[in-house]
Amino acid sequence: MSELETYRQTARAFLNAMAPKYARPARQGNTVEQDLALGREYMAARYDAGFAGINWSPEFGGQGLSNLHKIAFDAEEMRYGMPVGFFGISLGMPVPMMIHYGQDREFVKERVTKALRGEEIWCQLFSEPSGGSDLAALRTKVEPDGNGWRMNGQKVWTSWAQYADYGVIVTRSDPTVAKHKGLTYFWVDMKAAGVEVRPIKLAGGDSHVNEVFFDDVRLEDNQRMGEVGGGFGLALHTLMIERYIATDSAGFGPHLDLFVKLAKETQLNGRPAIEDGRIRSAIARNHAMRAGLDSITQRAMLMMQAGMQPGPEGSLQKLVAVRSRQKLSELALDLQGTAALPFDQHAYVKEDWGTSWLNAPTGRIAGGSDEVLLNTIAEKVLGLPQDYRPDKGIPFNQIPA
Amino acid sequence: MSMLYDEGQQAIATESRRVLDARMDKGRLLALLEQVGGIDQPFWDTAVEQGWTALALPEEHGGLGLGLTELGLVAQAAGAATSGAPFLTVGYGAAQALLAAGHTGDLAALAGGEKLATVAFAEGSAPLPAKSVVSFADGKLNGTKPAVIGGLKADLAVVLASTNGTPVLVAADLTDVTRTAVPSFDNSRLYADLVFNGTPAVQLAEGAAALGLARDVLARMAVVTAHEQVGGAEALLNIARDYALTRKAFGQPIGAFQSIKHRIAELYGLIEVARANCIHAAASEGTEEFLIAAADARLSATEAYDTASRDCVQIHGGIGVTWDQGLHLHMRRARSLGIEQGNLLFWEDLLVDQLAGEAA
Structure with missing residues (x-):
């Protein structure tokens, strides 16, 4: 058995031991606050068992293992539905960025440990009302204030900001230069005076994203990460950092097996729907597509094991998988007819077609919209020209509103 | 078998593409469309000379003892060149049936290209x-x-x-x-x-053994064909990309318009999904997973090649529908390959039967 497979089995043993208390069935009926408390407990147990910061340096409380080990653990953990959602972004981007760029190394070490244990949560303050896909259009500004900075502005779509202790943020420090050149990156204390978080209720009924307002918030200069004016580069680094994540060819919705089961159990025109050509076609096409994504993932893993760089086709995962989840969820609801109308907004998206369908649009927008991903593939992989950008090279404060 | 190509396999891919690039001729292929019974003899001579007919046959019968992965790579190169002669696939399929039944008398002649x-x-x-x-x-x-x-x-x-x-x-x-x-x-x-x-x-x-063997042979040929389809689709993607970079309209390359660039990016997605399925299917040769993997490869490759031929012509506008420009070589081949070795409807049904546990 390969070392990685042994590791996977050790992980599974740990997860099995944790499951009765923390896995999806144990969370049934929890309020968000209860779930968060349970999540913090699980994170501490995971830390103590040596499954936290798997691919991070031991200097920062990590295990010093490979990206493959991390992906292997994440893939196993995903099957259980553990309460880890609150910590995904925190440990995915902001905390690794602190490890790279945090000025006060002792402070960083302390934060990393607390974040790994689930005691503290970090958020990522990027999108704004004036810039989502167009990140460099952001308007939250910092101005020199004595030996530090004063920040004013607004962020939006910030996941878990209402529970966050800290955040990393991109701000505009110089509006007189081209838009992506006048940005500076900081960390911010979310409990500081002048920070206000307002949850946004989403279409599916939950409120994990927020608006965050900054009103004369004081930042020390040692909260700055990277150079003044280097914020855009750090923002790109942030988005690149989490490349080694577990993928899900089901688009983080229900597995195709569940659709096959539904089609076998549902009667259509007096016979099982699995015998209906339209349903069969949908199953077959989805299977072929998902199998392809799974093979892309397997090949990427093998390449990493062999010390090679995986190909750019990995960038297709979210684009292809979430779209298909959305359509398959629609079809699953349609297939059931009026039996699909009863709805439980708290049902698990990986097991329920209703919540999978209603929350699918979020997946097609967050973390790079379909359109941005297509642009990225077209430009970075295929070498096609950039879109027409009228604001290119123009000082930010001269761009027509 | 691994899903990563080794050095030998990469060499087969590069060399087969190089040889075909040098020897294939669009004018010759276009002429073949207007005559019944014409085979692209230079392609077939090349296939025999390069040992492609012997590639996936056992050494004791004059073959090279390689498998679906290697033959698939050659088929991919052949697909990119819309090169003719169907015997690369059906010759292999026939040989596999004869081999499985222990009727090996003709295998050496098939490996050597003396018989079709x-x-x-x-x-x-x-x-x-x-x-x-x-x-x-x-x-x-x-x-x-x-x-x-x-x-x-x-x-x-x-x-x-x-x-x-x-x-x-x-x-x-x-x-x-x-x-x-x-x-x-x-x-x-x-x-x-x-x-x-x-x-x-x-x-x-x-009886059931006959149908079972026929199905296995069909699945093997479908995997070879799926590679050929991926090769064709990839060639079309490159043609479309190159055209979108050079052809200008409204003062900019048409590839700068999202209606064009997204269409091409979507093609990339279809092709990479199909390619990954092909690699997996070829690597699953002889395992229990093979039939499902073959169906996945076949479904995604047919969709990729049909879509690529449709979209590549569309991106070209008027020039794309001319005889001499030759995109219709791919369009025709996408559909003939789509029909040969089982159409989409057949593979959809077969796959669902397997998934739903209703297999014969």
């Missing part, structure tokens, strides 16, 4: 008819197999027939068979109705 073999399974909309209209009794075949791939030139065929309603798989020498050419939109595939009239044949398998 084909597979005659399909009858219209049934790629794998359980009750063939061709009967086999007392060692003789009677009846007609329609539009057999390579039927105009093949020396022998593996035929799915029936004996009193029971499926049988037989091998027949085609020397004295009447062949009626089928004029088609892709003539170099050499489609012909094979009219058996007391044709002597040797039984390879019967």
Whole structure:
């Protein structure tokens, strides 16, 4: 058995031991606050068992293992539905960025440990009302204030900001230069005076994203990460950092097996729907597509094991998988007819077609919209020209509103 | 087998593409479209010379002892070049059937390219008819197999027939068979109705074993074809990309318009999904996963090639529909390959039967 497979089995043993208390069935009926408390407990147990910061340096409380080990653990953990959602972004981007760029190394070490244990949560303050896909259009500004900075502005779509202790943020420090050149990156204390978080209720009924307002918030200069004016580069680094994540060819919705089961159990025109050509076609096409994504993932893993760089086709995962989840969820609801109308907004998206369908649009927008991903593939992989950008090279404060 | 190509496999991919790039000629291929019965002889000579006919046959029968992965890579190169001669796939399929049944007498001649073999399974909309209209009794075949791939030139065929309603798989020498050419939109595939009239044949398998073997051979050929489809689709993606970079409209390259660039990016997605399925299917040769993997490869590759030929022509505008520009070579090939080795409907049904546990 390969070392990685042994590791996977050790992980599974740990997860099995944790499951009765923390896995999806144990969370049934929890309020968000209860779930968060349970999540913090699980994170501490995971830390103590040596499954936290798997691919991070031991200097920062990590295990010093490979990206493959991390992906292997994440893939196993995903099957259980553990309460880890609150910590995904925190440990995915902001905390690794602190490890790279945090000025006060002792402070960083302390934060990393607390974040790994689930005691503290970090958020990522990027999108704004004036810039989502167009990140460099952001308007939250910092101005020199004595030996530090004063920040004013607004962020939006910030996941878990209402529970966050800290955040990393991109701000505009110089509006007189081209838009992506006048940005500076900081960390911010979310409990500081002048920070206000307002949850946004989403279409599916939950409120994990927020608006965050900054009103004369004081930042020390040692909260700055990277150079003044280097914020855009750090923002790109942030988005690149989490490349080694577990993928899900089901688009983080229900597995195709569940659709096959539904089609076998549902009667259509007096016979099982699995015998209906339209349903069969949908199953077959989805299977072929998902199998392809799974093979892309397997090949990427093998390449990493062999010390090679995986190909750019990995960038297709979210684009292809979430779209298909959305359509398959629609079809699953349609297939059931009026039996699909009863709805439980708290049902698990990986097991329920209703919540999978209603929350699918979020997946097609967050973390790079379909359109941005297509642009990225077209430009970075295929070498096609950039879109027409009228604001290119123009000082930010001269761009027509 | 690993899903990562080793050095030898990469060399096969590079070399086959290099040889075909140097020797294939669009004018020659276009001319073949307007004649019935013409085969692209330079391609076939190249295939024999390069050992592609021997690639996936065992060494004891004059082969090179390699497998589906290697043959798939050659097929991918052939697909990119819309190169002719269908025997790369059906010759392999026939040889696999003969091998499985222990009828190895002709294998060396097939490996060396001295003989051409084909597979005659399909009858219209049934790629794998359980009750063939061709009967086999007392060692003789009677009846007609329609539009057999390579039927105009093949020396022998593996035929799915029936004996009193029971499926049988037989091998027949085609020397004295009447062949009626089928004029088609892709003539170099050499489609012909094979009219058996007391044709002597040797039984390879019967009953469920015959259907099972035929299905395995069809799945293998489908995987080879899926590679060919991926090669064709990838060639079209590159052609579309290059055109979108050079052709200008409204003061900029048309590739700067999202209607064009997103279309091309979507193609990339279809092709990479199909490619990954092909690699997985070839690597699963001989395992329990093979049939499902073959279906996945076949479904995604057919979708990729059909879509690529549709979209690539569209991106070209008027020039894309001209005879001389030749995109229709791909468009025609996408559809002929889509029909050969089982259409989408067949593979969808087969896949769902497997997934739903209703397999025969």
